[in-house]
Amino acid sequence: MPDDLLLRLRDFHEDYFPRHQQRFQDLVAQGQHPKTLFIGCSDSRLVPYLLTGAAPGELFLVRNVGAFVPPYDQSHGLHGTMAAIEFAVLSLKVERIIVCGHSHCGAIRTAYEGAPEEAVALKAWLKLADEALLPVQPSPEALCRTEQRAVVLQLMRLMDYPMVRRAVEAGHLTLHGWHYVIEQGEVHVFDAVRGAFVPASESDHSGTGPYLPYVEHDGQVLE
Numbered sequence: 001m002p003d004d005l006l007l008r009l010r011d012f013h014e015d016y017f018p019r020h021q022q023r024f025q026d027l028v029a030q031g032q033h034p035k036t037l038f039i040g041c042s043d044s045r046l047v048p049y050l051l052t053g054a055a056p057g058e059l060f061l062v063r064n065v066g067a068f069v070p071p072y073d074q075s076h077g078l079h080g081t082m083a084a085i086e087f088a089v090l091s092l093k094v095e096r097i098i099v100c101g102h103s104h105c106g107a108i109r110t111a112y113e114g115a116p117e118e119a120v121a122l123k124a125w126l127k128l129a130d131e132a133l134l135p136v137q138p139s140p141e142a143l144c145r146t147e148q149r150a151v152v153l154q155l156m157r158l159m160d161y162p163m164v165r166r167a168v169e170a171g172h173l174t175l176h177g178w179h180y181v182i183e184q185g186e187v188h189v190f191d192a193v194r195g196a197f198v199p200a201s202e203s204d205h206s207g208t209g210p211y212l213p214y215v216e217h218d219g220q221v222l223e
């Protein structure tokens with residue numbers, strides 16, 4: 001008896017693929033030319049293709065715990081997210097980078113509560129959210145604000161990547177900070193001018209760059 005995953009593989013091949021065969025063949029013949037690098041949290045509830053209505057070939061994806069961007073420290077370490085950013089900007093020449101966090105993010109909660117002792121890599125990785133943490137008990141509201149602050153923090157880190165800064169300053173690349181609210185089915189986009197995340201239904205753009213310090217309504221500045 002085939003297992004569940006095998007059945008799904010067969011479904012893809014026998015049902016989906018024949019209906020979209022030409023597109024896949026074109027993507028092989030012409031190569032991929034995605035315009036968007038999507039940096040998203042690994043959370044299973046975040047489904048980038050559903051949110052953006054993207055088709056195969058449209059999103060260059062990198063996902064990790066928390067949707068974090070490592071600091072550009074020139075250590076040239078074995079870093080997958082960093083490599084993906086370099087490849088997307090230098091080789092694919094993407095026109096947009098989206099950093100997408102989300103509500104009820106386990107990475108942000110764990111950054112407050114601490115990871116299991118044995119999870120040494122996770123502990124180190126979650127330090128990338130430190131600057132976004134608030135000096136309060138992690139209430140649902142505080143967690144939501146921290147998730148949003150973490151997105152902005154990553155946008156700011158992206159600007160430390162020389163190839164990103166160059167492309168942004170040349171007007172070839174835009175940066176978009178998103179906070180996906182799972183229970184509302186809506187992405188809130190970061191508006192650098194307003195210093196706030198705005199529901200997509202009320203926003204007139206899909207996010208503006210990172211350059212201004214993030215000023216929250218209580219006057220706190222994230223730098």
Ligand SMILES: [Zn+2]
Pocket residue numbers: 041042043065066067102104105106107108
């Ligand atoms: Zn998450």
